[in-house]
Amino acid sequence: MKEVIAFYPILIDGTITTIILTLLSAVLALFISFVVGLSRISKFKIVRILAIIYLEFFRGSSALVQMFFIYFVLPMWGIYFDALTAGVIAIGCNLGAYGSEVVRGGVLAVGKEQHEASLALNYSPYKRYRYVIIPQAIPVMIPTFGNLLIELLKLTAVASLITISDLTFMAHIIRVQTALTLEPFLVILVIYFIIASILVKIVDIISNKFSKGRNIMMAGEN
Amino acid sequence: MYWSWEVAFDVLPQLAKGVVVTIQATIVASILAYVLGLGIAILKMSKSKLLRIVLYWTTEFIRRTPILVQLYVVFYVLPDYGIFFEAFTCGVLVLGIHFSTYTAEVFRAGIDNVPKGQWEAAKSLNYNQVQTWKNVILPQAIPPMIPPLANYLITMFKETPLLAAITVVELFRAADQYSNSHYKYLEPMTLVGVFFLIVSIPSAIIAMKLEKRFKQRKI
Numbered sequence: 311m312k313e314v315i316a317f318y319p320i321l322i323d324g325t326i327t328t329i330i331l332t333l334l335s336a337v338l339a340l341f342i343s344f345v346v347g348l349s350r351i352s353k354f355k356i357v358r359i360l361a362i363i364y365l366e367f368f369r370g371s372s373a374l375v376q377m378f379f380i381y382f383v384l385p386m387w388g389i390y391f392d393a394l395t396a397g398v399i400a401i402g403c404n405l406g407a408y409g410s411e412v413v414r415g416g417v418l419a420v421g422k423e424q425h426e427a428s429l430a431l432n433y434s435p436y437k438r439y440r441y442v443i444i445p446q447a448i449p450v451m452i453p454t455f456g457n458l459l460i461e462l463l464k465l466t467a468v469a470s471l472i473t474i475s476d477l478t479f480m481a482h483i484i485r486v487q488t489a490l491t492l493e494p495f496l497v498i499l500v501i502y503f504i505i506a507s508i509l510v511k512i513v514d515i516i517s518n519k520f521s522k523g524r525n526i527m528m529a530g531e532n
Numbered sequence: 533m534y535w536s537w538e539v540a541f542d543v544l545p546q547l548a549k550g551v552v553v554t555i556q557a558t559i560v561a562s563i564l565a566y567v568l569g570l571g572i573a574i575l576k577m578s579k580s581k582l583l584r585i586v587l588y589w590t591t592e593f594i595r596r597t598p599i600l601v602q603l604y605v606v607f608y609v610l611p612d613y614g615i616f617f618e619a620f621t622c623g624v625l626v627l628g629i630h631f632s633t634y635t636a637e638v639f640r641a642g643i644d645n646v647p648k649g650q651w652e653a654a655k656s657l658n659y660n661q662v663q664t665w666k667n668v669i670l671p672q673a674i675p676p677m678i679p680p681l682a683n684y685l686i687t688m689f690k691e692t693p694l695l696a697a698i699t700v701v702e703l704f705r706a707a708d709q710y711s712n713s714h715y716k717y718l719e720p721m722t723l724v725g726v727f728f729l730i731v732s733i734p735s736a737i738i739a740m741k742l743e744k745r746f747k748q749r750k751i
Contacts, residue, residue: 366729366736367729369732369736370729370732370733370736371725371728372691372692372693372704372725372728373690374694374696374704375704375721375724375725375728378704379721379722379725382711382717382721383717383718383721386717386718460595463596463598464596464598464599465598466598467599467600467601468598468694470600471600471697478598478600478601478604481601481604482604485608491608491612492609492612495601495604495605495608495609498601499593499597499601499602499605502598502601503596506596506597507596510596
């Protein structure tokens with residue numbers, strides 16, 4: 311264990327890389343979730359079809375294959391990404407596909423009368439979603455988004471296979487340098503568990519905040 | 533770089549071998565995940581609080597850490613303690629155990645969804661434990677479980693490429709090996725992606741149809 315602790319600088323580096331990778335991909339995934347999720351319920355058939363193609367493409371094939379495709383195959387066509395960017399794109403696009411279903415489900419869960427009410431108030435489509443539909447859909451979405459965030463964190467470990475020096479990658483370096491096996495992997499498992507538990511806690515807090523506001527709103531209505 | 537059918541046909545036999553391993557891994561891992569998951573679900577209903585707490589944190593630990601690292605642990609660490617498994621066995625074990633923590637939730641929800649009155653009715657008919665489960669609870673609990681369990685089967689199938697990281701020559705590694713020896717990256721990787729799409733999209737549609745059917749049955 312002492313030998314592994316001696317490597318703490320690279321473990322910290324790895325942890326930071328993992329966190330950066332998680333945050334950047336989460337932002338991209340969230341953005342894609344909303345774009346694709348709202349496209350799924352668009353009036354225009356072509357938009358809906360494109361969204362379904364995107365969804366099925368990224369949800370239907372394996373994340374590792376997508377990552378390798380972006381990192382190793384796209385350069386053949388002259389599209390170059392450094393490893394971190396390729397990782398963020400692959401993870402973001404992959405989780406974005408799952409997230410789009412959450413957005414769609416959340417929006418559809420908002421009662422029909424809310425849509426009609428905002429129509430009756432002559433809200434433009436933008437205003438309708440911005441002020442009426444989305445604010446009510448978000449509390450429904452948050453717990454599922456929390457689960458997806460943990461899946462996303464776990465997926466970042468796979469990015470070590472395209473040479474991103476995240477925690478998993480660092481564990482390999484330590485394993486090779488010290489010939490220890492249990493200790494480096496045990497240490498990073500615990501680090502992953504701690505990061506994931508912090509994320510779960512944060513999502514819990516956000517979720518509670520939103521549901522509290524919702525209860526007050528409902529109490530006000532009665 | 534253009535698509536070459538020659539390369540595509542050249543790589544196909546190797547990929548076919550990989551497909552067999554991928555499918556074997558999926559089937560064995562899913563059976564393990566279902567059996568273990570049911571076991572965990574039943575143990576989680578135990579009366580002992582200590583057992584429930586231990587199980588909760590163990591399953592949470594497995595759920596909140598990456599499969600890839602778990603694969604490394606089993607593959608690199610166990611041999612140090614004199615436990616030797618083939619790479620394929622390691623992979624299947626880890627996949628099965630990892631997803632058993634997910635299927636356990638499905639089983640638990642399915643059993644919880646059977647109304648309490650059904651248990652009481654079985655009791656009042658003087659059914660014993662076996663009769664209660666076999667004739668009353670399971671027939672009502674199982675149908676709604678099938679769609680989510682089918683979805684986890686598809687998820688496990690898509691996670692099998694990770695086994696490549698511990699030297700299992702499944703579909704993805706077969707393609708990667710070909711790429712590295714022939715310097716052809718486009719065709720093998722595209723074929724792998726296409727294969728995953730052709731299998732998982734129809735299965736996802738079937739799972740969705742199942743879900744609709746079971747929803748209609750529920751009154």
